[in-house]
Amino acid sequence: MQMRFRLLYAPLLCVLVALVISCDDYDKWTTDPQDRLAMSTDTLAWDTLISTVPSTTKVLTVYNRGDRGVRISKVMLGKRAQSPFRVNVDGQSLYQGEGTDFEVRRKDSIVVRLECTLPETGRSEPVRMEDELLFTLESGVQQRVLLTADAQDAYMIRGMVLQHDSVFLTDKPYVIYDSLKVDSGVELTLPAGTTLMFHDKAGLDVHGTLTALGELERPVTFRGDRTDRMFPYLPYDNTPGRWEGIRLRSSSVGNRMQHCDVHSGKYGIICDSTSLETVQLTMENSVIHNIAGDGLHLKGTSAVVANTQISNTQGTTVYIYGGAYQFIHCTIAQFYPFDAERGDALYLANQVDSVYNHLYMAHFINCVITGYGDDVIMGSILEGQDYVCDYLFDHCYLNTPAVENDERYVGVVWDDEDQPLRQEKNFRLFDTDNFLYDFTPDSLSTIRNMALPEAAALYPNDRLGRCRQCDSIPDAGCYEYLVP
Secondary structure, three states: OHHHHHHHHHHHHHHHHHHHHHHHHHOOEEOOOOOOOEEOOOEEEOOOEEOOOOOOOEEEEEEEOOOOEEEEEEEEEOOHHHOOEEEEEOOEEOEOOEEEEEEEOOOEEEEEEEEEOOOOOOOOOOEEEEEEEEEEEOOOOEEEEEEEEEEEOOEEEEEEEEOOOEEOOOOOOEEEEEEEEEOOOOEEEEOOOOEEEEOOOOOEEEOOEEEEEOOOOOOEEEEEOOOOEEEOOEEHHHOOOOEOOEEEOOOOOOEEEEOEEEEOEOOOEEEOOOOOOOOOEEEEOOEEEEEOOOOEEEEEEEEEEEOOEEEEEOOOOEEEEEEEEEEEOOEEEEOOOOOOOOOOOEEEEOEEOOEEOOEEEEEEEOOEEEEOOOOOEEEEOOOEOOEOOOEEEEOOEEOOOOOOOOOOEEOOEEOOOOOOOOHHHHEEEEEOOOOEEEEEEOOOOOOOOOOOHHHHOOOOEOOOOOEOOOOOOOOOOOOOOOOO
């Protein structure tokens, strides 16, 4: 029995001896200066960050590709406790910007997580801040990773209700939490160069009057407050749904938006029903783009929209239900890239769910209305002896089936298979991979040289200030093709 016992356990003893030898070999550590770690990057850079607001977390992976383990005697920030950066190495936070005794086994790696909160700089322009993360190996070798971020000071607004006429400053952006409300009878003026950055679920709620007077080179910007990237090629600012949007309540009239940029909201602008005696919204030379809901939602109100681009919405790009409206030299383009289930470019109605709302006027002059699909213009129009609906498409480029013998379609060109270019091919730049769009007509597009000159004379320059009357006939839409 004793001999049998020895024979049974002899193989097990061999395995244990082998494991011991293997572990001893595995845990062999190097102090050779030639043995170094490999970093996933030599520079960790954040985009422009709002001062005092914590950043998102970035990850640095530290690899040991050698055959022997590497001990790290110390990891520290160059500015130690004074650094705006925070570091966690392999689950251990660096206290006062410094930590000791880390190991990276052979053919293994550890993860370093980094964040930062940048201090206020007292400057209106972004200020570059840098530090370095230093790894001191047991061999005495030092390896470094550069850390960099740009700090942008901002005015912080939390749950503000404006009860007196106010003019915002332009020296630095406003970051808005919990929405900004303009009370009834109060005017908010946003001069050229004003930037409003809204946190998630925050928006602009106007019961009084909004006067946003941007300039070509200094627009008034409404956007989300995320300044980082979803992916290396995609900033959050280029994605929809980052903030709520702008809502003009029924008490809000006489709103003016000139050279404004509204983008990446859950909706663009919603205009509630109000009296038609005063125009609720006049919008010129502006952009509403990349919206998760409706771009411009108009219900039982009045608006004049000119020289303006409204584009790429998951909901309806322009939604009209009753009221009185005029669109001149507008580009309404429905090429929303994030979901195939997108709304129409234009929805025109005087009844919804059997509820009638009189559409007094909806005139589209020298406009481009197009998008993916064979018909991007829909509606619900009730007409009869007692229901007269004054809608007109005059010298417009329309992506909808051709309408014959109807005096409400004048000088219209249909975006159909008879055209040399269709849908997105009508435009100069359409880079869906990088979410870049330029809705200037292509040189071969039928959008060119089709506009009504008399209406173009009201807006002699396009949205970008280019001369609309410098060639034979102006182009439809808000952009004019310039011959090289």
